[in-house]
Amino acid sequence: MNDRQVLIRDLLLLLAFAGWALALPHYGSEFVVSMALTCLMYVALSSSWGLFCGSTRYLSLATSAFFGIGAYTSAIALEKMAWLESIALGAGIAAVVAVVMGAAVLHLRGTYFAVLTFGMTELIRHAVTYFEKKVTGTVGRVLTVVPDRDTIYLTVLGLAVLAVFVSIVLRRSRFGLALMGIGADEQRAQTLGVNTRLIKVAGFAMTAAFAGAVGAAMAVRWTYIDPHTVFNPFIGFQTVLIALIGGAMTLWGPLIAAIVFSVLAETLRLQAPQVYMMSLGLLLILSVLYLPGGLASLRWATFSGWWQGSRGWLRSLGSEERKNG
Amino acid sequence: MAAESGDGQAQPGQARLEIKKGFPRSAFGSSPSRGRHQRPGKAVSAVSLVQTLMTLFSWFELIASGLITGGIYALVALGLNLQYGLMRILNIAHGEFLMLGAYLTWMAHAVWGISPLLMVPVSFLVLMALGVLIHKLCFRRLTATSPNLDIFEARGLMVAFGLMFLVQNFASFMWGGDLRGYDYLTEPVKIGEAQFAGNKLLVFGLALLFSGALIALLRFTLLGKGVRALMQSPTGAQLVGIDTQRLHPLMFGIGLGLSGMAGCLLSMAYTITPSMGEPYTVTALIVITLGGFGSMSGALAGGLLLGVIEALGMHFTNPSLKALLSYSVFIAVLLLRPRGLFAK
C-alpha cells in the first residue's frame, strides 16, 4: 500500500469510528453511553499524548495537571461564557502553562523530564489545594451551568476524533518528521536543521491543549470538582499506560487500547477495582518487555516469535535440570 | 543588677517559637509561682535566660525531629540511588516495597506475635530476595533487548511504573484500604528538656546505622569497590573481571531490601496503608536529586537535610505547605543544579 492509500484508509477508519460513536447514544443504554464517554476521553488523551511523547520519547506525566487546569477553567468560565468558548479557553490556558513548563524543562533528558513533569503536576495540585484553603476558603467548585448529556458526549467525541485526525495529519507533515528525528537522535536532528526546542515546546503544548479541552468538557459530568478529583495523578497514569500498551508511536494503538481498557475497567470496576489496576500494571510490564511497539505492532510474526522463544526457554530449563540431575 | 534594656523584649524569632501551635511543651511564659521581687529587671533577666535555654532545646527538638524523618528518607533514598546509579533503573515503585515491608512486619506482629525488631533483618532478607527475583524476571530482559541507554532507562521507568500499579493494588486487595498500625515502644524518652517517642528514636538510630553500614560496605569491601567501579565505568569494570550478571540482581535486591527494612522501621511508629509508599518514593527522588544521582553520601546528607527543611518549613509556615515545599525544592534543584547540591 502506498502512502496515499494508507492515508485514505486511515481517514475512512476514522470516519467509521466517528459514525459508530455518534450512533451509540441512540441505541445504547445509559451504562454503555457512560462507558463510551470515558473511552472517548481516553482516546483523546492518549492519542494526543502518543503523538508527541511516543515519537520524541519524552514521557510526560503532566496530563493530569492540564486536565485539572481545563476543568477548573470551565468551572469558572461557564458562568460567563458559552460552552465551546469555555472549552477553548481551557485548552488555551493549559497550552500556555505547558509552554512555560516546557521552556523550563524540555532541555532535560527523558527520565529527568518524566520525573519533573510528575513533580510539577503534584506541585500544581498542592498549590491549588492550598490556594483554595487560604484564599477562597472553600475546597472545590460547584458547577451551576451544566449542558445536557448529549452536548457533553458530542464534544468529547469531537475532541477524540480531532485528536486522531491531528495525529493522521501531523504524522505526515514536517512537524511529525521532526518529532521522529528528535526521538531517534535529537542532536543529529539539530545539525540537520531542526529547531528542536521550538518543536518540543509546540508538541508539548499540543498535548496540553487536548488534555485541557477534555478536562474542561468532563468537569461538567461531575458537577462538583475539587483538586483531588480533577488533578488526580491517576488520570495521567492511565493515559500513559493506555498509550504505551497500545503502542505510543502508532496511530491506532492508543485508540485500540483505550477501547479495550474502558471495557475492562467497567467490567472489573464493580467487583474488584484493584484487580483492574493490577492487570494494568502487569500488562504494562509485559508489553514493555515483550511488545515494545505496543498492541498495534502485533503481527503474526510476533506470535511465532514468542512461541519459539518460549520453547527455547523450556528447553533451556530442561537442559539445566539434566545438568544438575 | 539591672537587666540590659533589650532583654525583656522577646526577639521576633523567639516569640514565634513560643506561640506557634503544636510547638513542644516547654512551659515558659507566665508561671505564677515565679514569686520574685517585683523588680522587673532581675525577673526579666532570669526568665529570659531560662527562655533562651528553653528556646535552644525547642530548636533542638525541632531539628532533631527533622533529622529523624530525614534518617528514614536517607535509608529509602540510598536504596533508590543504588539502583539508579548502578543500573540506571529509576525504580519509581520503590516506595511500594517499603509498604510491603511495613505490612509484612505488621502481619508478623499482629498474627504471629513476632517482635518488630526481629522483623528488621527478616524484612530486609525477604525484600532482597523479592528484588533479585524481580530483576531477573523483568529488568534482565530489558538489558538484553534495549538498543541504547536512553531507551533502556525509559523502558525501565515504564516497567517500574507497572510494578507500582501492581504492588500497590495487590496490597490494597490483600489487606484492604483500612489504616493499620500497632504500638511499639511508644513511651517517650527525654533528652534534656526535649521529648521523643522511643520508637522514633529507635527508627532514627537504626536508619543511621544501616545507612552508615551500606556506605561503609561500598567504600571498604571488595564487593563495594566492585559496585563503585561498575557505577563509574561499566565496560572497564567488566574488563577487569567484575561479574555484572551476578552483581546487578544482587544490588537491586539490596536496594529493595533497604526499602523493605525502612518500611519495617516505619511500621513501628506510623500508620500503615497501601498508599503509604508513594510519598516516600517521591521523597527519595527528591533526596537523590539533592544529593546528586549516584552519590551515596550525598543521599545520606540529602535525606537528613530534606527532613530538617521539611520540619522547619512546616513549623514556620504551614503544615499543609509541606508537599508544596518539597516539590518546589525538587524542581528548583533539578533545574538549577541538576548534578545535586553537593556537586563540585
Next chain:
Amino acid sequence: MAEPLLQARDITVRFGGLTAVDAVSADFHAGELVGIIGSNGAGKTTFFNAISGVIAPTSGRLLVTGRDLAGQGPHRYAGAGIARTFQTPRVFPDMAVAANIDFGLKFAGRKRKGSWHLRDEGSILELIGLQAQAALPAGAITPSQQRLLEVGMALATRPRMLLLDEVAAGLTEAEIENMAQLIRRMRDELDLTVVWIEHAVTTLLRHVERVIVLHQGRKIADGTPAEVVRNAEVIEAYLGDEMTESVA
C-alpha cells in the same frame, strides 16, 4: 580574496578545569579543501563541535558571512550553510536510507540553494553511490555504507561548508580512495568548502591543499602540507620523520 565563509576568532572551549580548545583562530574561504590534524586530545573534534554549534564556545567569535553565531544552536548553523558529519555515523536506523537523506532536504535544505547535484534525494544517493540501498533501513547497511550515508545526510542540507569528522577511520585502502574522490568531487563540482579532520595523517596530507595543526588545544601551524611538515614545532609535537617521508 573574497570574504571568508567562516571566521573563527579566538575560540576557546573549557570543560571545568580542562581547556580543550585554546584561542584558536582560523579563516575558511569558499572552495577550500582544508585538513585539520593533531594527536589525540588535541581538540580537533571539540573545535568542530564549536564551529557547528553543537557546543557553545566558552569565549570567542564565530563569524559566518559576517554574522556572529557563537552560542547559537546547531540548527542555526545548519541554516547558515554549515553541515557536519559525526565520527561514529549517526544515522536514523529505523528510517530508510532515502528517508535519511530526505530529512536534511526537508529541514535545513529547504530554504537553501544548492547545486544541481543536490536537487533531490535521488541525485544525492547517486552522488554518494547508495542508490541500490535506498529502500533499506539505515540500520541494516554496512558501517562503511553508513559513513557514506552520513555524508549524504549532511549534503542534503545544501551546505556551503562541510565538516567531515574522521570519515576515513576504519576504511580499507580502496574505500579511503573512494571517499577521497568523493570529497574532491564535492569541492570541485558542488562548490563546497570542505574541512576534514583525520587521524590518519598520511591520507589527509595527500589530498588537501591546506593543513591546520592543533596540539593540546592550540593551533601550531596553518599552511600547505609541504610547509607544515617542515615546521619545527609540528615535528616536535608530532611524529616527525613519518610525515616528511609521506609528502616528499
